[in-house]
Amino acid sequence: RMGIGHEVVIEDVQKYVDDHMAEVLRLRGGDAQSFYDTYRDRAEIETLMNQLVAAYPGIAIQSQIGTSVEGKPIKLMRLSGPDQPGNPRSGRPIILINGCQHAREWIALMTTVFFMDRLAEEYGMNARITALMDRVEFYIVPIVNPDGYDYTWTPNNRLWRKNRRPPPTGSTCWGIDLNRNWSFQWGLNSGSSGDPCSDTYRGTAGLSEPEIAAMAALIDSIAPRLRGHLDMHSSAQKFLSPWGYTTSPPPPDLPLMDTLGARMRDAITPFRNKVYEYGQGSVILYLNSGNARDYTYGMHQRLSWTWESPTATGGFAPAASEIRPTCNEGLDGLLALADYHAYPVRLALPGNAPAVVAPNTATDVAVTISNLWGTASPGSSRLYWRFGPSGPFTQATMAHLGGADYRATLPAAPCGTEIQYYLEATTTAGGTVRLPEGAPGRIFSATAMNSQSLWSDSCESATGWSLSLGTDTATAGRWENSAPSATPAQPGSDVTPAPGTRCFVTDGRTSTNFGNYDVDGGTTTLTSPAFNAAPPSGFADSDVYVAYHRWASNNRGSLPDTNPLVVQLSNNGGSTYTTIETVTENTLSWVRRQVRVSDFMTPTSTMRLRVIARDDTGAIVEAAVDEVSAFAMGCPTPACPGDWNGDGVVDFNDLLDFLNDFNAGAPRADVNGDGVVDFNDFLEFLNMYNTPC
Known part of the structure; x- marks a missing residue:
């Protein structure tokens, strides 16, 4: 009526909330396939916490940090790897995560719980999480506001925000906004209210609420080890750094917090193209005083953020189908932040660690050393190496090539x-x-x-390949040979260097809705031509490998993470197949896999590779395959058995090299092949050494 531009997002909010709660209750009644298929009440979350403590003793440690206005417990979960020599758990940096200051922000709470769940369950299983948990201790308080959260589960109170402090004298309005009750810069009218009926009512004094007093005491107690604090909220799709109470001057560490905000954003964006904004909260959102992030940074100068989960239909009450993708992408963001705090300096191998090197030739390995919150000491970069599985390591200084680039050189080896x-x-x-x-x-x-190629295919054409089976049921997203178009679930290029452009992909087209051309309705099967992987002559003790590059995406849509990619191998021309890999990860990148054929079957001259993509659940599934090959790895059969180092001459160096292998217990020193390296092998080698060639 006033001529103000507007958009109606939800026609009837009450009906939406009623339908939302009906869906939640239906799923909680038994239709949910997993814990994260619906929202969970406090009892269910606390049961999960107890289960994690029981299942992962020494990893998950639970305690109570305080009680609410109504006397309910506020629980803390501490997660880290066991003590290690020189690396006790009590000395590790801490990342603090808390959820549910605002009672209605259920999806932020579920994300916080998911972080706790995954960190505990994947320690010892996931290499990245294990490494981080061995260097960082995570403190997680899932429910800061138990009274308010319980209240949102009662009829017609789903959108309640505050705690349940009874009304002050002269008012009928309940509750205090806990994220306006922190004592740093408390009481400002810019960003909080003194009106008990306001959603941003700050209370009668900073830390007047037992929930926030408990949280502040926790932060004060861990401040010497605290490195990062995430206060989980919904749903502005932003990382808000201090300050909230003022726009100027900015906090001294804003450039660093922006750098880390960008790092979290970049980790999250590929998942489903949700792009987070980051920056000073008072600038990119609004003023709010007496908040958690300002307290942590203002009182202790520790990096802190308000994490606002992605925007979604329903605002503070998004559909349950939003939970899992929000949790999955959020974990990537958390790990990106934890990486920074875990390592003062980061060592990395841009080209990966070589598992095979050329014989009798030194091998250069590219290394990067990046300063994070520490600085690498000049000249301190070292390579430690040894021949065989035992004995002392030899030290060598890495060559500094400039900037973060270094070179480590592995020695020549027989x-x-x-x-x-x-x-x-x-x-x-x-x-x-x-x-x-x-x-x-x-x-x-x-x-x-040495390596000998047996077969290779750049996948620039479909010659010899089968793009379907008669039993395939997919109605869309079938395998084809094409140059793929980039989508959030699909690669934008192949692996083959230019001028190569093509690969096998499950319909490489794109559209405004990137789910239009993904796999739907069942299976689609890609089968290679028959190829030779029989061990070649002239190699002693050779192993045959099959290698391929694959892309697998299965973490989007209505039921993500339910349709793995299956890779199979046959050694009888395709009469029968054995599964060599079931791909459940979603790296959103090309991954090279290499398998030793003998781990699954006898290599023959009639091998076939088969890749099966499927979607039985309505998820967004994309897959691609490129650069497939078979090759043998081994050492040439020496013309003279006593020529141990393969230099073409039987001399004293061969005896020394054999003794090195023998003393190290190297498998190749098992000359007689009885499975044991012992004196009989030494005698057998002496016979070879003394036999004329």
């Missing part, structure tokens, strides 16, 4: 020799960072061997 190695850098503060994490208890391993 064919068949294993090189074990790890990398190390020291910080100016005296800390040590190693790669792989846990070295020297964990190491990289490379074996010096």
Whole structure:
């Protein structure tokens, strides 16, 4: 009526909320397939917390940090790996995550619970999470406001925001906005209210509410180890850094917080193209005083954010189908932040760690050393290596190529020799960072061997390939050979270097709705031509491998993570197949896989590779395959058995090299092939050594 532009998003809010609650209750009544298919009440969440403590003792530790206005417990879960020599849990940096200051923001609470669940369950299973948990302790308070949260489950109160503080004298309005009750810059009228009937009522004093007093006491107690604080909310799709109470001047650490905000955004965006905004909260959203992030940063100068989950239909009451994708993408953002706080300096191998190197030739390995919140000490970068599985490591300084780029050089090794190695850098503060994490208890391993190609296909055409089986049921997204178009679920290019452009993909087209051309309705099967993977002649103790690049995306849509990609291999021309990989991960990148054929079957000259993509649940499923090959790895059969190092001459060096392998217990020193390296192998080698060629 006033001529103000507007858009009606929900025609009848009460009907929407009623329908929303009906869906939640239906799913909780038994239709939910997993914990995260619907919203959960406090009893269910606390039951899950108890289950995690029971299932993962020493990893998950639960305690109570306080009680609410109504006397309900406020629970804390601490998650980290067990104590390690020189790395006790009590000395690790802390990342604090809390949820449910605002009672109605259920999806933010479910995301907080998911973080807790995944960190506990995937320790020891997921390499990245394990490494982070060995360096960081996560403090998670899922429900800061138990009274308010319980109240949102009562009839007609789904959108209640505050706690349940009874009305002050002279008022009939209940509750205090807990995220206006923190004591740093409390009481400002810009961003909070002194009116008990306001949704942003700040209370009678900073920390007047037991819920926030308990949280503030927790933060004060862990401040020396606290590195990052995430206060979970919904649903503005933003990372809000301090300050909230003023726009100027900005906090001194705003550039760093923006850098980390961008890192979290970049980790989340590929999942379903939800792009988070980041920046000073008072600038990119609105003023709010007496909030959690300002307290943590203002009182203790610790990095802190308000995490606003993605925008979705329903505002504070999005559909239950939003829970899992919001949780999954959120975990990627959390891990990106944790990476920064876990490592003062980051060691990385841009080209991955070589598992095979050429014999009798030094091998260069590209290394990057990036300063995060620490600084690498000049000249401290080192490579440690040894031949075989035991004995002392030899130290070598890495070459600094400029900036973050370094070069480590593995020594030349005779064919068949294993090189074990790890990398190390020291910080100016005296800390040590190693790669792989846990070295020297964990190491990289490379074996010096020759490679012989047996078959390869760049997948630039479909010649010889089958794009379907008679039993396939997919109605869309069938395999084709094409140049793929980029979508949030599909690659935008193949693997083959230019001028290559094509690969096998489940319908490489794109559209405004990227789910239009994904796999739907069942299975679609890609089968290679028959290829030769029989062990070649002239190789001693060779292994045959099949390698391929694959892309798999299955984490979007109505029921994500329910349709894995299946890769199979046959050694009888396709009469029978054995599964060699079931792909459940969603890396949103090309992944090279290499399998040793003998781990599954005898390699023959009639091998076939088969890849099955499927969608039985309405998820968005995309897959692609490129650069498929078979090759043998091994050492040439020496013309002279006593020529142990393969240099063409039987001499004293062969005896020394054999003794090195023998003393290290190297598998190739099992000369007689009885499975044991012992004195009989030494005698057998002496016979070979003394036999004229």
